[in-house]
Amino acid sequence: MQDSHSPDSHKSGWTNLMTTTGSLLTSMSERRSDFPSLRRVHNGLPLAYLDGPAGTQIPRQVIDAITSYYATCNANTHGEFITATESDRMLDEARATVAAFLGAPDATTISFGANMTTMSYSLSRAIGRMLEPGDEVVITELDHEANRGPWLGLREHGVVVREAAVRNDATLDYEDFRHKINRKTKLVAMGLASNAFGTVNDIRLVREMTHRCGSLLLADAVHFAPHFSIDIQKLDVDFLLCSAYKFYGPHVGILYSRKGLLDTLETDRLRTQEQRAPYRIETGTLNHAAIAGVKAAVEYIASLGNGSDLRSRVLDGMRHLGEHERSLGMKLYDGLEGIPKLTIRGQSFDVPLRAPTLSFTINGKTAKEVCAHLAERAICTWDGHFYAIRPMEVMGLLERGGVTRIGVSLYTTAEEIDRLVDEVRRFVA
Numbered sequence: 001m002q003d004s005h006s007p008d009s010h011k012s013g014w015t016n017l018m019t020t021t022g023s024l025l026t027s028m029s030e031r032r033s034d035f036p037s038l039r040r041v042h043n044g045l046p047l048a049y050l051d052g053p054a055g056t057q058i059p060r061q062v063i064d065a066i067t068s069y070y071a072t073c074n075a076n077t078h079g080e081f082i083t084a085t086e087s088d089r090m091l092d093e094a095r096a097t098v099a100a101f102l103g104a105p106d107a108t109t110i111s112f113g114a115n116m117t118t119m120s121y122s123l124s125r126a127i128g129r130m131l132e133p134g135d136e137v138v139i140t141e142l143d144h145e146a147n148r149g150p151w152l153g154l155r156e157h158g159v160v161v162r163e164a165a166v167r168n169d170a171t172l173d174y175e176d177f178r179h180k181i182n183r184k185t186k187l188v189a190m191g192l193a194s195n196a197f198g199t200v201n202d203i204r205l206v207r208e209m210t211h212r213c214g215s216l217l218l219a220d221a222v223h224f225a226p227h228f229s230i231d232i233q234k235l236d237v238d239f240l241l242c243s244a245y246k247f248y249g250p251h252v253g254i255l256y257s258r259k260g261l262l263d264t265l266e267t268d269r270l271r272t273q274e275q276r277a278p279y280r281i282e283t284g285t286l287n288h289a290a291i292a293g294v295k296a297a298v299e300y301i302a303s304l305g306n307g308s309d310l311r312s313r314v315l316d317g318m319r320h321l322g323e324h325e326r327s328l329g330m331k332l333y334d335g336l337e338g339i340p341k342l343t344i345r346g347q348s349f350d351v352p353l354r355a356p357t358l359s360f361t362i363n364g365k366t367a368k369e370v371c372a373h374l375a376e377r378a379i380c381t382w383d384g385h386f387y388a389i390r391p392m393e394v395m396g397l398l399e400r401g402g403v404t405r406i407g408v409s410l411y412t413t414a415e416e417i418d419r420l421v422d423e424v425r426r427f428v429a
């Protein structure tokens, strides 16, 4: 996990960042021309996409890679002819590129699938076959259902599934976490960042807890991967899942498995398919064109940075991206904080690490009403629970229609944040 770029206090930090990142904001806004969809106009206004946590816009480079696959080497794999061998090569390269994105040892640790949820289910069935009744799995109350439902399903087979508690500020209760882990724990499945509140979880602390029982550790990095660089070796996780459509790519799920581990799992698979990792958990024909787009998405992120190899360009690119997003996230927080009747749900930017995803409620109004007002003014934002339904229940937000969520992305500008804050202020007034 990359180190914090945090200031001591978010106010002074904002001032610092204003002086140091002025050029950074400019360089990121120069990249806006890479995104054709940013040219869209609605009701006479340019569309402002503040809906990134549900899926980002896609740069021309990624669209071109997808089109080019169809135009030049569309074929199934493992054939003797040119387009089949090129497809094989592209898939191998895409795995290696994603491995560089995650800091994973090599291409054999990277499997692809339809989306994170589907891969999470496949993995839970495979791991479920290793577990005995009475074995335990720990999940969290903060997580997206995709990292809860598949594991909760193991209860049908007698597996005990415990839930680490979430607190009212959308952070995990680590004391409770510690109590939920014991000698019977075989797997801990936790998110790296909350898609609803932007909280970044302390997975290193949890890894230390799991050392006591030798449990497997799985990280849902779907909301973390678009905002922070990942170093699999440092995270020391056994599995990590993410989804390319959250980081400027198409709809493809990605599973990292620790080297050698996938080969030990009884995955759902046909006897006709490749039995070894990374193919062992990939059923049917993959979406090759989209995977060509995943490779291009990682290369696009790398193009934001400098370095002698792909991994160092990814790290540098993510650093630029993270600084840009954090400065806009702080600006957003400061803008919303003073609005009467509005409550920001979740942490401020005083913490070292926080995703630039902000959720709020307004007294007397539903989140849907807020989003409808913004949509009329060409501002795209989401309302509801975003499948992070459990924390919404626990924090008492579900019965009031959930929250309004604002996401900051690579292409977000300071003007868009100003526009959003002005419109929310107008709505409240």
Ligand SMILES: Cc1ncc(COP(=O)(O)O)c(C=O)c1O
Residues within 6 Å of the ligand: 053, 054, 115, 116, 117, 118, 144, 146, 147, 191, 193, 194, 195, 220, 221, 222, 223, 242, 243, 253
């Ligand atoms: C944190 C988190 N986990 C999992 C998922 C599910 O990902 P997918 O849509 O690829 O199944 C999402 C999707 O929003 C998410 O935000």
